[in-house]
Structure formats: structure tokens, C-alpha cells
Amino acid sequence: MYLKLSWRNLWRNRKRTLITVSAIAFAVLAAVFMQSINRGSHEMMIDNMVRFHTGYVQLQDYRYDEEASLDNAFPYLPETETRALQAHDRITGVIPRIETFMLAGNDHTTRGAFVLGIDPEREHDFNGLRDHLSGGRFFEPGEDKAVVTEGLARRLELAAGDTLLLIGQGRFGMSANALFEISGIMRHPLHEINEQTVYLPLHSIQYLLSADEHITHLLIALDRERDTRNVRQALQQEFQDDELIAYTWPEMMPELLQLLEFDLVGAYVMAGVLYIVIGFGFFGTVLTMTLERMREFGVLLSVGMKRSRLAGVLLMETLFISFIGVLSGLGLSWLVLYYFYLNPIELTGQTAETIIEMGWEPILPVSFAADQFYTQGIIVFCIAVVVFLFPLLKVMNLNILEAARK
Amino acid sequence: MENTIIQTFDLCKIYNPDAVPVHALREVNISVAEGEFTSIVGPSGSGKTTLLNMIGGLDKPTSGRVAIDGKNITGMKDSELIDFRLEHIGFVFQHYNLIPVFTALENVAFIMLLQKRTKKEMDERAKSLLEAVGLGERMDARPAKLSGGQQQRVAVARALASQPRFILADEPTANLDGDSAMNLLDIMEKMNREQNITFIFSTHDQRVIDRARRVITMVDGGIYSDE
Ligand SMILES: Nc1ncnc2c1ncn2[C@@H]1O[C@H](COP(=O)(O)OP(=O)(O)OP(=O)(O)O)[C@@H](O)[C@H]1O
Numbered sequence A: 001m002y003l004k005l006s007w008r009n010l011w012r013n014r015k016r017t018l019i020t021v022s023a024i025a026f027a028v029l030a031a032v033f034m035q036s037i038n039r040g041s042h043e044m045m046i047d048n049m050v051r052f053h054t055g056y057v058q059l060q061d062y063r064y065d066e067e068a069s070l071d072n073a074f075p076y077l078p079e080t081e082t083r084a085l086q087a088h089d090r091i092t093g094v095i096p097r098i099e100t101f102m103l104a105g106n107d108h109t110t111r112g113a114f115v116l117g118i119d120p121e122r123e124h125d126f127n128g129l130r131d132h133l134s135g136g137r138f139f140e141p142g143e144d145k146a147v148v149t150e151g152l153a154r155r156l157e158l159a160a161g162d163t164l165l166l167i168g169q170g171r172f173g174m175s176a177n178a179l180f181e182i183s184g185i186m187r188h189p190l191h192e193i194n195e196q197t198v199y200l201p202l203h204s205i206q207y208l209l210s211a212d213e214h215i216t217h218l219l220i221a222l223d224r225e226r227d228t229r230n231v232r233q234a235l236q237q238e239f240q241d242d243e244l245i246a247y248t249w250p251e252m253m254p255e256l257l258q259l260l261e262f263d264l265v266g267a268y269v270m271a272g273v274l275y276i277v278i279g280f281g282f283f284g285t286v287l288t289m290t291l292e293r294m295r296e297f298g299v300l301l302s303v304g305m306k307r308s309r310l311a312g313v314l315l316m317e318t319l320f321i322s323f324i325g326v327l328s329g330l331g332l333s334w335l336v337l338y339y340f341y342l343n344p345i346e347l348t349g350q351t352a353e354t355i356i357e358m359g360w361e362p363i364l365p366v367s368f369a370a371d372q373f374y375t376q377g378i379i380v381f382c383i384a385v386v387v388f389l390f391p392l393l394k395v396m397n398l399n400i401l402e403a404a405r406k
Numbered sequence B: 001m002e003n004t005i006i007q008t009f010d011l012c013k014i015y016n017p018d019a020v021p022v023h024a025l026r027e028v029n030i031s032v033a034e035g036e037f038t039s040i041v042g043p044s045g046s047g048k049t050t051l052l053n054m055i056g057g058l059d060k061p062t063s064g065r066v067a068i069d070g071k072n073i074t075g076m077k078d079s080e081l082i083d084f085r086l087e088h089i090g091f092v093f094q095h096y097n098l099i100p101v102f103t104a105l106e107n108v109a110f111i112m113l114l115q116k117r118t119k120k121e122m123d124e125r126a127k128s129l130l131e132a133v134g135l136g137e138r139m140d141a142r143p144a145k146l147s148g149g150q151q152q153r154v155a156v157a158r159a160l161a162s163q164p165r166f167i168l169a170d171e172p173t174a175n176l177d178g179d180s181a182m183n184l185l186d187i188m189e190k191m192n193r194e195q196n197i198t199f200i201f202s203t204h205d206q207r208v209i210d211r212a213r214r215v216i217t218m219v220d221g222g223i224y225s226d227e
């Protein structure tokens, strides 16, 4: 019957309650949506960076971080690979790479280039590298050819079938010069890489750089992002006597993370402002709901209703409003997110061009992470509790006679 | 008098003691016995409401005290008083008696819910009380759908529902037209006669005064006559 009392009180002023409820629902929707888009794009960015750039976890020689030189490459033998794969059961694969800088040239000019020695099969499995080819074909394993990214190819006026000149230094100062036939041109999703990169088969570059059976990086693929730290731990353990060190992707890209966090703070501030506005509206409703019933409260206390009981009834009213608001807001958010999940928002104009330039799809991906749903619920619940302080104080300090006279 | 329920001892109430003091009650001594049908009359501002509020434990006297069934209620804490009122006193106010979102039946049952009665008892008693005040047909109507007289009859039914020692009614007929007022009085009188329920009510209405068996007249905060 107390519940009935609260519930019916809500609908005494139907319009006002509906307005409050829809304001809360709207705030929840807006907050979830903003966060979701934000997180969605962050997840996409991180995923791209991890797949093309660093891997979730990476093994390097412990000196490499200080001096990123081929001299600090480490031996990569079949046994190394087995040990890495067995270090943790969430590891789904390992991707060996050699990274170095060389001069890339045609018959009359040269440019600085980022040269990557890779195992094309494994790279493709990890990040679908071959799908980004824009001309020619990818070199087969065992083939002695090069793939050049679009930006570099454009600068050097090279195309598939042309010959690429590479000049540089191998391990321990050995000179390393060679000519490679270009088998294909690719458009790399990460802009910086697209401007300056040459891909070579791992064995070719090892030979060229006098670095047989050596690599500079071993990328680790996982089936779940959240195992990153554990896997790092396991690898650290396994390879500590080999003078190798394992890094997680956040350690390797602190700037990116900072940037994303900064971005998130912006979204939080916006959501915060939104909630403050909604909080005041909610407060206004509860305020009038309380003030216009002072006389009724006076009567209830007169006839013998305990103050705590009455406060309980009012608390239920406040909670009802917030629950209905949150639930409809979440329901709505779910529908909206689901819609945009199925039909991603296509970006247009300037932004879209920039994003296409970066090789990404010009869409705003949404994140479906569950926690953003209940976080909003908790926030609104906290607001409700704060808002409830007003009627609580009023009821606890209510002077029966004064209330009755108003 | 045997079976005294209410007794006041040198009851004084001074409003605004610091600024312009208003002596609302001056050493009022009255006692009310079980089964009385008493009205308190007097000009506006003579202290009727103040006296009823003191007896009902809604306000504290400046000096003196009120005893109900020999129990001194003047020294009770707010929370004790709330419980005391619930168990011992029935209230009928001039207006805004009822919970607007509850039906007549629920309004009457609610007071028994506060007393933690069983659901069955609540329902049966609420129904029989509403029938007794002539509202057997309107039990499911909300107060807004009832006339002023009907609302006051629901209030009387509610006041009776808690099985109090007595019922206090401050100008229960003030907002009613003549017929409704007489009708309400009929019901109160009948309850008094048949069930020995004690009523104390204040009023301005001469026809209501005529129905009382004891009339206490107040003037300027004191008892002028008691007959
Ligand atoms: N809260 C208060 N503060 C100050 N003075 C008050 C207060 N309540 C009542 N009074 C004064 O106390 C005196 C008695 O008031 P009370 O309400 O008891 O009179 P009453 O007999 O009920 O009058 P009425 O017939 O108009 O209802 C009046 O002079 C009134 O102005």
C-alpha cells in the first residue's frame, strides 16, 4: 500500500512526471550515445594501431628501446617461436618483424624509408595486409621482391614491376645495398606508414642486413585484448634469461592513449554538464512535488504516520522516477545503438576525406560495451539520492502546525 | 466524574513570547470523561484550535500539561507522540483530511496499515465503517469525486478506524452546507450514542452547538463557561 501510495503520487501531475522522466531518459540516451561513439572510434583506432603497428604485446631485446639499431636485434629460431607460443594459452600467434631505416630510390633520387621485413602469411592473418594492395600483388613467401606503400611510390614515381633501390647499413656496420623488383603497391591504413614504407620478405632483409636468423620485434597476437597484461607477464618470465623484454601496447603508444583519454575527458565533461542540467530539472520536480504537499504531510504526521515512513514513501517516488527514466533511456539507447551498429553512421565532407585518407572506413563505429549502460544507471541513481535529500530534510524538520496552516 | 480521559492542568500557551506575546491559552483546566459529546465554542481567536492542538499532542504548551488516561503527553518526544496519536486519538480536520490519491476505502484502511493490522481486518473494518457513515456505495471513489460532506464522513470513518480513545474535530462542519453539516453531526451523535465514542469538536455554528451535550465556551484564551 505504501508502494501504491508512491506510485499514484507520481501520476498526480502526469505531465510533470512525464517531462522529468523523458528528460532523464534523454540524458541517458545522449550520454550513452556520446560515449559509445567515442569508445567505438577509440576501439577502432586502437585496433588499427595494435594490428598494424605494435601487436598487443611485443618482444624486443632489452637494449633496443634505448638504441633502436639492428645491432640490438635478437636471434629468432624455431625454438624461440615455440617458447613464445607456449608462454600463455591466450597467445594465438607470433609475427616476427625486422624494422629499420634505409634510403629508397629510383634511378635518380632517393628518400628515407621505413623498411619492414615480414612474413607475409602471418601478417595477413593478423591484420589482413594483402587486402590493402592497390596495385600488383604481394610477394609470395620465398620470393625476393618488395611491396611499396602508395605515398613512397608516388614520391619516387615507382609502380609495380619497376625496380627499387635500397641503400643502408646492416648489422655491425656492414653495408647493405640491393635492388628489388616491386611486386605490388599498397595503401596502408596508418597515414605515417603509408608515406614511407617498404615491405620485404623476412629472409631477404635478413640476408641484406647481414642479420641471419635475427629480428628486431616479435609481435604477439591474442584472442582477447584484456589478457594483454597477463601475457606480458608470462613472456617476461619465459624470456628473462634471453635478455628480451615484453611491452604491452599501451606502453608502446603512450601518446595515443593520452590523446584518447583526453578525448574521453571531453565526453565526460559534456555528459557531466548534461547531467547537472537534468539533475536540476529533476530537483525542480521533486521540489514542487514536496512543497505543494506540505499540508498533506502535516495531516499524515498528525494522524500518526512516522516521519521515516513518510520519507520512505517519498524516496520511492524519487526512485520510481529515476528508474523509469533510466530504463526507458537505456532501452532507447539500446535500440539506437543497435540501429547504428547495423547501419553505421557514414561520415561526409572534410572529416570523411581525412579518414578515408587514413585508410579507414568513413563510419562512426559504436561500442556496445555493457558497462557504459549500467554506469549511466548508477549515475542517475546517485543524482536521485542527492535530489531526495530535499524532501528528506523537509519531512524530518516539518512542523506539523505550520504545515497545516499553509 | 468517573473515567476521565482528558485532563489539562493550568494549560498556558503564549505565541511570540519574545516579540508581541499572544496569550492564546490562560491557565485552562478542563477534563473530559469517556462518552462525552463536547463542543468548544467561542469567538474567533479565542483559543479553540490552540486548545485542541494541545490535547491532540500536535503542539506543546508554554506551561501546564495535558494528561490522557492519566498519562502525561506534554513531556513526550516527537516520535513518541506520533505513535501515541496513532493509537489513542482520532483526528478530523477542517479540510485536507484525506490522501487524494487513495480511494475512500484506502484512506480508511491506511490508518490501520500504520497500526500494522492484518489486511483482512483492514478491509473488513474499513468497509463496515464506511457503511456506517453512509458511504457504502462510494468506497472506491477518490476524495476529489466526493462532496465536502462525504469527505468529512470519510474522515470520521478514518478517525474511528484506529479505535482511538477519543476523536478531536476542529471545526469539522466549517466548510459544509447546512444539510451536510447536520448529516455529519447525526453520524457523530449516533456513534457517540451507540458505541460510546468520545467526541470533542470546536465550532462556530449555532445549530451544531445546539446538538452538543456539553458546551465549553472560551473567551480570550480562558474558559468563560462550561455547561
Ligand atoms: N502560530 C501562531 N503564532 C502566533 N499566534 C498564533 C498562532 N496560532 C494562533 N495564534 C493566535 O492565538 C490566538 C488563538 O488562536 P486560535 O487559532 O486558537 O483561535 P481559534 O479560537 O481557533 O480561532 P478561529 O475561530 O478563528 O479558528 C489568536 O489570537 C491567534 O492569532
Ligand SMILES: [Mg+2]
Pocket: B048, B049, B050, B170
Ligand atoms: Mg480555530
